[in-house]
Amino acid sequence: MSKPRPISGFPEWLPPQRMIEQYVVDRIRDTFELYGFAPLETRAVEPLDQLLRKGETSKEVYVLRRLQEDPAGATDDDALGLHFDLTVPFARFVLENAGRLQFPFRRYQIQKVWRGERPQEGRYREFLQADIDIVDRDTLPAHYEAELPLVIGDALGGLPIPPVRIQVNNRKVCEGFYRGLGLTDPEAALRAVDKLDKIGPEKVAALLAETAGASEAQAKACLSLAGISAPDASFADAVRALGVTHPLLDEGLEELVTVVEAAAAHAPGLCVADLRIARGLDYYTGTVYETQMIGYERFGSICSGGRYDNLASVGDTRFPGVGISIGVSRLLGLLFGAGELTVSRDVPTCVLVALPDEERRRDCDRIAAGLRRRGIPTEVAPTAAKFGKQIRFAERRGIPYVWFPGADGAGDTVKDIRSGEQVDANADDWSPPAADLRPLIS
């Protein structure tokens, strides 16, 4: 056959990059579990009508059909699509299994998702997300909205990536402020303000007038609100200084102050209240989160989420939740592109057992088994080539140690092929320095 070619938007990493991705996912998972989030995976497919409930995303969905299915027959499978996020499947899972779950229910979910979008840098058609959500039955205490940034701060802070800043806002602050101003269509105002970074304040003011019926003074006040940003509770004073009052505004300010102060107590500089953040405010009902890597703000948000009160309900029972999602593929793709992440070797192997001749393969297997029993990743050389060639086999892969089985009753030796140092060794007790045991990510 001819050489196959990549498919745009479906990234694949070579093993060294995959090792970095696994390391990142393992660290994220460790942190999620330290906070008591239970693991979950949902199926890759959802009924198409579930996927289309959010409306706007319909253009992104991949629909499935079985190759051999009767095109005329209306089977179940006609209506299945690949999930485009992990929130919609999670909400469905909670409704389906509510009777078997304990609430509040904390879960994490690290899975691929698919979107049929046009691919571009850092935007894929298939990508990995790492989500945490907390849902409760009927009501969800606001303190959970203050907890999620701490989890993300710990999860991302433990990784070999640039430091991050989580920008937070609260739907109630914006909506309360707009209503306090006398605007009656807060969604329209939010959509206009959401364009601030793209089209600038003058055009946003025009849009506010046009779509939200704002007067010049009201538009100016909306822009003033969007201009407020602080790493501490002082943002609330700045909002109050604008002279607008509304009960919903007060409620939102109190919640947002709690979020910012909890984050400041946990990790100074982690969170900043930024009242221009308006992504998903049509959907989120309380706190919203966006996350930037400091120095890489041009990459956009690598971790977003918020509180949702209206995503899952069955009959009279509602399941309000709060969640946040790390875009793992996006984060890694951007950092790989910037050459920011490396790994010390191409394989997990720490020791290559050299093979003096093919008749001694069983001896070499025994040495390898002894090392593996003590947790040392080990391979036996593929052929009984000259030792120089076997050493080059290790070098090309970054394997740090080559083990030489002793001949004619002599003991074994092991050589650090980086330093050239060679010492007597026994497979039952030799160990490499801890730093050499696994590939190092930096």
Add this chain to the structure above:
Amino acid sequence: MSKPRPISGFPEWLPPQRMIEQYVVDRIRDTFELYGFAPLETRAVEPLDQLLRKGETSKEVYVLRRLQEDPAGATDDDALGLHFDLTVPFARFVLENAGRLQFPFRRYQIQKVWRGERPQEGRYREFLQADIDIVDRDTLPAHYEAELPLVIGDALGGLPIPPVRIQVNNRKVCEGFYRGLGLTDPEAALRAVDKLDKIGPEKVAALLAETAGASEAQAKACLSLAGISAPDASFADAVRALGVTHPLLDEGLEELVTVVEAAAAHAPGLCVADLRIARGLDYYTGTVYETQMIGYERFGSICSGGRYDNLASVGDTRFPGVGISIGVSRLLGLLFGAGELTVSRDVPTCVLVALPDEERRRDCDRIAAGLRRRGIPTEVAPTAAKFGKQIRFAERRGIPYVWFPGADGAGDTVKDIRSGEQVDANADDWSPPAADLRPLIS
């Protein structure tokens, strides 16, 4: 909305089962890495023509289309399907990236695959596989065929599942024997013998006559070969006693003896040569593997594979390989169904920090942060309910410890809610017994 319902063939585990699955996958991965296999993930989709190369599987493929795509337009996406195994994508990956890989290339791959088959017990439409393969350029030494059962023996032997037995055969043994007998269509003979378990020896003999042109004596010899089974090299003597000779038979016997002897040296009882194993012999060119759980033979094979010489080639370069695949979902689904696997709690949480009143949440967060810093999974109680209620919160989830922050200058205490024992404790140095740190799988 109304309560959603499961989709047949797309299993979803509740968090306790997902914890077991993760534990199993982690242990399998540890073993694969101890043997120097490098991690790989391929995209979920392949061009449809790639997926259909094996012919027989065409009925199983899920084809993708973007919901909003022009039905008349012939785009790339028209031709994408979900992969139904990890071997075809791996072969494609090797061809695509041959210039950037080091050969022999050892990789493991643990991913979901999809098949549009009719679901039944232990057979799913979406399921998790854990594969290892070794490919080389041009030629692949036969000793790798002897290595894979050792990896699988270690990987499955370390799990809380029944012991396994790997049945091995070799295409060359069967084909060489049939040719030595004078049969000219060994594929037809293999297909007939493959039905032995289903239709019995008499009907197989009839089929051998009908489809492979076998005389009564030839059919009898084929059945005699299929009846040979031994956990050691004695099987080869039994074959030779049938009096058939052929160079390919000799080659196959030598290879199969090596596989069985290497396994016996590594783990007695792990492998048995079973010359009736014929699955995939149209496709595999050397050793083939099937794996049964002892006492659960009725479940069929939970881990299969073999050597393939013809899967990947580009121009004049061939990439022969040998691989084996653990059916993780299948294995777990069957064991869950048999009630064979349990976990000690429903959440990763080891300690619940009780909340005396909402004003002290920040103090409780600090205690939790101190425990988490030392690797102890910790949650803070959701509300300042009566302590009895908070303890029941922990009990219902199986969380073993509840932490009580001291009041009015008194020190903290921690209670093992299983034994009732309560001791003074400090978040900076208290640790649970190692067995309580993580959920225990048994």
